[in-house]
Amino acid sequence: MIACLRLFTALCLAALLAACASSPSSSLGELPRTPDASLEQLLQQASQTQNPEKAALLRLSAADLAMRQKNDQRAAQILAQVPLDQLKPAQQVFASTLAAELAMNRNDPKAALAALNHPSVSRIGELPNDLQVRTHTVHARALEADGQTLAAARERAAMSPILTGDAANSNNEAIWTLVAALPVDQLRGQSNDVMGGWMSLALAVKSAGTLQDQQNAIDQWRAQNPNHPASIQLPAPLIKLKELASQPLTKIAVLLPQDGQLAAVGKALRDGFMAAHYQAQQAGANPPSIQFYDSSRLTSLDDFYRTAQADGVQLVVGPLEKSLVKQLNARPQLPITTLALNYSDGAQGPAQLFQFGLAAEDEAREVARRARADGLTRAGAMVPKGEWGERVLNAFRQEWVAHGGSIVGIEYIDKPVALAQQVGDLVQLRKSAGEPMQFLFLAATPQQAQQIKPTLNYQYAGDLPVYATSHVFSASGNQDQYKDMNGVRFCETPWLLEPGNPLRQQVAAQWPQAGSSLGRLYAMGVDAYTLTSRLGQLKALPDSRIDGLSGSLSMSPSQHVERQLPWAEFVNGQVQRLPDTPN
Structure with a gap:
């Protein structure tokens, strides 16, 4: 046995x-x-x-x-x-x-x-x-x-020849998602192989302006590359673009306040919006007609939408008021696609609602991206005490920690007399033997920043990198205001960092205040106009971007338009533009 x-x-x-x-x-x-x-x-x-x-x-x-x-x-x-x-x-x-x-x-x-x-x-x-x-x-x-998007696409392209059926289709969709996320400069000068074909398709789509231009570019690319995998089976987002191209936009409603506390904001947005509209007309385009509605006199959103439908409106731009945006976000659906000019705080709203604004949270996330790109991993933070400061800090923290960063200290700006002590407490963290602070994330007004930076100098921490939101910059043109802020880096709208932009010059000639901090609202108005014809594209191509005047625009899964901003630094009281980092 x-x-x-x-x-x-x-x-x-x-x-x-x-x-x-x-x-x-x-x-x-x-x-x-x-x-x-x-x-x-x-x-x-x-x-x-x-x-x-x-x-x-x-x-x-x-x-x-x-x-x-x-x-x-x-x-x-x-x-x-x-x-x-x-x-x-x-x-x-x-x-x-x-x-x-x-x-x-x-x-x-x-x-x-x-x-x-x-x-x-x-x-x-x-x-x-x-x-x-x-x-x-x-x-x-x-x-x-x-973050090596191009290399990831090449890796997927390398296994394409050994895949068949659904596996091949899924891989091709993944390749398209990756190449569609690449900035235009990385798509140029491609090779003649299959990977080069993917990149030339993405370049063709991104280089075209309107939906019809994009459709023409896709058709031309397919004629030139009949045997490419993307030509045989067009990626799903591009199929959606074809459907969108068959639905031209002919009439837009602009719903903004003309009276009350938000009237000045509404006027700046409206003027920027119409400046972009007139520019499109001058360029020979056939833009949709615009009809204005006064949200400050609104008694019922249902009544407004019924009136807009009767007027033949296909897209609503607005409202600006946060309370109205919250109401829209709570609805199961809307009768007309709507681009709200503010953000609700709730969960994702109806499929017909898109939200766009100058969110400080976008800038906080931008600080995290920039500091990470600069090789930093440990941050200190100074934000105003209160609900706004908490929102900005939370946005920074989420983006920063999600990519391996840590926050070693936080101070809440409250009373001016306490600033010196708060800065001193953070400086001590820089001298920590464990994980010392490498830079300071700052969300503050110009007046607060003008106290904080000299205090750092006084505490022998003048070389501590400071990365700030745009709130430190008033765009007043007063160089003396920023002489004590040498080295402070901040993100800002292209509108204020690129005074040579032709549309900005044209707008500022008519409305001089567009060259000040109010210019951010004019830029948002211009970008809102651009978005009216591109919402479908951003939704169909979620990794694509629009180079706007309020920032580089993309769309989140919750249909919030998000901004990435260029960077500048104070040098002897002047604003000096910094090189861009990869997305």
Whole structure:
């Protein structure tokens, strides 16, 4: 009986080992595969075999199985027992791929890229298709998560030839999403291969202005590239664009207050909006007609929409009042597509509602992006005490922490007499032996900033980088106001940083106040006009951007228009534009 059991055990072991490895086809070595065995059985057999290669294959299979069972910690422990340098190339690729997948599961793209940097991965083309796809996929995911969008697209394009059916279509959609997110300058000078075709398609779509221009560009590209995957099966967002092009916009309602506290804001928005409208007419376009409605006299939103429908309105721009935007956001649907000129604080609203404004939260997120691009990881923060300051701080914190940054100290600006002590407390954090503060995030008025920066100098922290929102800049033209703010970096609208813009010059000649801080509202009005013909495009191409005068505009999944802004720095009282960073 004992002899029979030994024979049975030996046969089981032989079968198990055979199931764990593919037949050796070359010097690359055998590949593990998930056998018909439990995790514990695999590990037991690995510990019992005297053959190091078979033990490694068994452990690779066990680690793979543990990950598939969503036990990543166990998978990592098992993988750590496999001597990578002693494996053959195919096994090294498998182990590196598995390590990268585990790294991505814990949201660590840099560790994933490090794992895939093993020399064996260069031989990926010699391996079975299923492993090639697995390796390329996790590599693309890691590159995308690390902000290397073009490289991620190239990685997906590299595996296109070995994919078929739904897998090929899904991969092509992913390639398009990536190339559509690239800035125009990265799309130029492309090659003539398949990847170059994707990039030339994205460039054609982004370079066209109106929906009809985009449709013409797509049709022309398809005629020139009939055998390209995107020509054979047009990406879904571009199919949506074709549908939008068949629905021209002919009449817009502008709903803004003409009386009350917001009348001046409404007038600046309206003047900017109409300046862009007249510019379009002068350029030979056939823009939609505009009809104005006074939101300050509004008694019922339902009555307004009934009137607008009777007037033939296809798109509403406005309202500006936050209370009205909140009402719209709470509705299940709207009778007419609406671009509100403010943001509600609630969850996503009806599908017909888009929201656009000069949100301080956009600028806080922009500070986080810029500081991260500049290689900084540890921030201190100074924001005004109160609800506004909390909103700005929360927006900065979410963007900053989500990408690995930390906030080592926070001070709330309240009474001027306490500023010196608050700045001093933050400066002490810079001298911390643990994780010292590397820069200060500042959301403050020009008057507050003019006290904070000299106090930093007095505290021997004048070289501490300060990254601020646009609120530190009044655009008053008074250079003396900013002489004590040397080195403070801040984000600002292109309208105020690019005084040579022809439309800005034309508007400022008629309304001189458009050159001051009020110019941000004129810029928003211009961009609101631009958005009227581009909402469908931004929704269909969520990673695309519009270079506006209030910022570079994109759309969030909740249909909020978000802004990224250029940067400037105070130098001897003057504003000096800084080079842009990649999106």
